[in-house]
Amino acid sequence: MEINFKGKRALVTGASQGIGREIVKKLVLCGAKVVAAARNKDLLLSLQKELPSIEIVQVDLSDWQKTEETLKNIGNIDLLVNNAGLAILGPLTEVAEDDVDKIFAINVKAVINVTKHVIKNMIARKVPGSIVNVSSQASVIGLNDHTVYCASKGAVDAFTRATALEYGPYNIRVNNVNPTVILTDMGKLGWSDPKVAGPMLQKIPLRRFGEVDEVVNSVIFLLSDLSTMTTGSNLLVDGGYVAV
Numbered sequence: 001m002e003i004n005f006k007g008k009r010a011l012v013t014g015a016s017q018g019i020g021r022e023i024v025k026k027l028v029l030c031g032a033k034v035v036a037a038a039r040n041k042d043l044l045l046s047l048q049k050e051l052p053s054i055e056i057v058q059v060d061l062s063d064w065q066k067t068e069e070t071l072k073n074i075g076n077i078d079l080l081v082n083n084a085g086l087a088i089l090g091p092l093t094e095v096a097e098d099d100v101d102k103i104f105a106i107n108v109k110a111v112i113n114v115t116k117h118v119i120k121n122m123i124a125r126k127v128p129g130s131i132v133n134v135s136s137q138a139s140v141i142g143l144n145d146h147t148v149y150c151a152s153k154g155a156v157d158a159f160t161r162a163t164a165l166e167y168g169p170y171n172i173r174v175n176n177v178n179p180t181v182i183l184t185d186m187g188k189l190g191w192s193d194p195k196v197a198g199p200m201l202q203k204i205p206l207r208r209f210g211e212v213d214e215v216v217n218s219v220i221f222l223l224s225d226l227s228t229m230t231t232g233s234n235l236l237v238d239g240g241y242v243a244v
Contacts, residue, residue: 003224005032010223011077012036013061013114014084016043018184019134022216023081028053030220035074037061038084061110062102071117079223080118080131082111092147100148107152112159115174119167128171130223133160134215135176137238153178157234164232173231175222180238181209205240 010027014020016038027034028051037057038044044056059070061084086106088099111133122129138146139153157176164174181191181200191197191209201207218235221227236242 003030003220003226005030005079005224007031008078009033009076010035010079010081011074011114011118012081012083013110014038014134015056016040016047018186019179019182019212019215020081020083021047022212023083023219024054025051026216026220027079027223030224032079035077037070061114062105064109064113067110067113068117071114074117076125077118077121078127078129080115080129081219081223082114082131082133084110085134085136087146087149089145089149091145095148103148103152104155107149108155108159111156115159115163119163119170119172122172123167123170129173130227131163131172131174132219132222133174133176134219135160135178135234137178137180137236137241139176139178140234140236140242160234161232168231173222173227175227175230175232176234177215177218177222178234178236178238179210179215180204180241182215182237183209183211203241203244204238205243208239210237210239 010032012020012024015024015036024034024036034054035057036047036054037059039060041058048054048056059067061067084106086103088103133156135156136153138150139157160174160176181187215237218237
C-alpha cells in the first residue's frame with residue numbers, strides 16, 4: 001500500500017536539520033503540504049530553497065507565549081511531528097537548574113503546547129488526526145550522564161499515552177518513536193570515537209547505530225493509514241537495545 005498524504009497538512013517541529021529535516025522531505029514526497037518550524041531561520045530558508053512548496057515558521061518553542069501566538073496563525077493541521085529536542089548531558093551531581101529548565105522547556109513543555117493547539121484545531125474541524133512524538137530509548141532505560149534527558153523523555157511517553165487515551169474517541173492518534181543513537185551529522189560526530197561507541201554497540205543486538213531514514217520511515221508509518229489501529233504506543237527504533 002502506497003503512503004499518500006495528499007490533502008493533508010503537516011506540521012514538523014525541529015525541522016531545520018537532522019531527523020526533522022528529512023521528515024519534512026519525506027512528507028513532501030508523500031504529497032503532504034508541510035509547515036516546517038524551527039529556531040534557525042537560515043537553515044529553514046535553505047530547506048525552503050530545496051522544497052519551495054513548504055511553509056516555514058521561525059519560532060523558539062521554549063517560549064510558551066510566543067509559541068502560542070505563532071500557532072494561532074499557523075492554520076489547519078492534520079498531521080503533527082513533535083521532533084524538536086534538546087540534550088544537555090553530564091553527571092546528576094553537576095546538573096544546574098538552568099539545564100533542567102532548558103531541557104524540559106523543549107522536550108516536554110513545547111510538546112504539550114504544540115499538541116494542545118493542534119488537537120483543539122482538529123476537534124473544532126471534526127477531523128481525524130495523527131501525531132507522532134520523537135522520544136528516545138532513554139525514556140524506557142537508564143543511560144549514564146542522561147538523568148535529566150531520561151526524565152524528559154519519560155515524561156513525553158507518559159504524555160503520549162494520556163493524550164492517546166483522552167482523544168482516541170475523536171479519532172486522533174498519538175504515538176512515539178523511540179530511537180537509539182542515530183547517525184545524523186551530530187550523531188556521527190558524537191559517536192565517532194570507538195572507545196565511546198564500542199560499549200554502546202555491544203548492547204545493541206544488531207551491532208550498529210540507526211540511520212536517519214530508519215527513524216523517518218517509522219514516523220511516516222505512524223502518521224499514515226497503515227497504522228490506523230495504533231495509538232498510545234512506543235515504536236522502538238533501537239536495534240533491540242531495550243530487549244537485552
